[in-house]
Amino acid sequence: AQTVTQSQPEMSVQEAETVTLSCTYDTSESDYYLFWYKQPPSRQMILVIRQEAYKQQNATENRFSVNFQKAAKSFSLKISDSQLGDAAMYFCVTNNAGNMLTFGGGTRLMVKP
Amino acid sequence: NAGVTQTPKFRILKIGQSMTLQCTQDMNHNYMYWYRQDPGMGLKLIYYSVGAGITDKGEVPNGYNVSRSTTEDFPLRLELAAPSQTSVYFCASSYMGASYNSPLHFGNGTRLTVT
Numbered sequence: 001a002q003t004v005t006q007s008q009p010e011m012s013v014q015e016a017e018t019v020t021l022s023c024t025y026d027t028s029e030s031d032y033y034l035f036w037y038k039q040p041p042s043r044q045m046i047l048v049i050r051q052e053a054y055k056q057q058n059a060t061e062n063r064f065s066v067n068f069q070k071a072a073k074s075f076s077l078k079i080s081d082s083q084l085g086d087a088a089m090y091f092c093v094t095n096n097a098g099n100m101l102t103f104g105g106g107t108r109l110m111v112k113p
Numbered sequence: 114n115a116g117v118t119q120t121p122k123f124r125i126l127k128i129g130q131s132m133t134l135q136c137t138q139d140m141n142h143n144y145m146y147w148y149r150q151d152p153g154m155g156l157k158l159i160y161y162s163v164g165a166g167i168t169d170k171g172e173v174p175n176g177y178n179v180s181r182s183t184t185e186d187f188p189l190r191l192e193l194a195a196p197s198q199t200s201v202y203f204c205a206s207s208y209m210g211a212s213y214n215s216p217l218h219f220g221n222g223t224r225l226t227v228t
Contacts, residue, residue, distance in 0.1 A: 045219035091155055100171060103155030
């Protein structure tokens, strides 16, 4: 069975600064994908960034980047130049061959003006 | 382009009542999913479908039923509602399975309370 652990229930960051959200996972799959989804107060789930496990290069999407450490099964999200609109719940997610996604428990990010 | 549309947005049920949560997508996606999100938790898969006429159980299927008669629609049926089914329900769709090139598109969720 797959598990995803987000050890930080809440984080806060000052506007314009950088914050890193942690995620570790456990999977028996040899090929898998990792995602970070954002859930603002509107409840909509929004894909932030994605990573294929066989790619060593860390994914980046504008101000969002990941630090993917495959051997350590770690997949952290770095948000640079934090903005008020980044305030949300962030979920670390992995998939398996059976088309199921496994979600972590989430990290609530607060952005202080 | 509406994406994934869920109705209703909110609902209160009494114990033992039944209801259907509606989900429709206009992206011609093959895969559709139902998730539930309990307070302060991540999402758990209830049922999913890889195409019209095909459905399969996820992690937490007990107390629910689904059908997929068309590509667009994937309703979730609750029979004999119980307080443990109080949750926020999300419908999602994707062109292919949950893979890199086929991210999930989510609806806005239905908040269900069973009292």
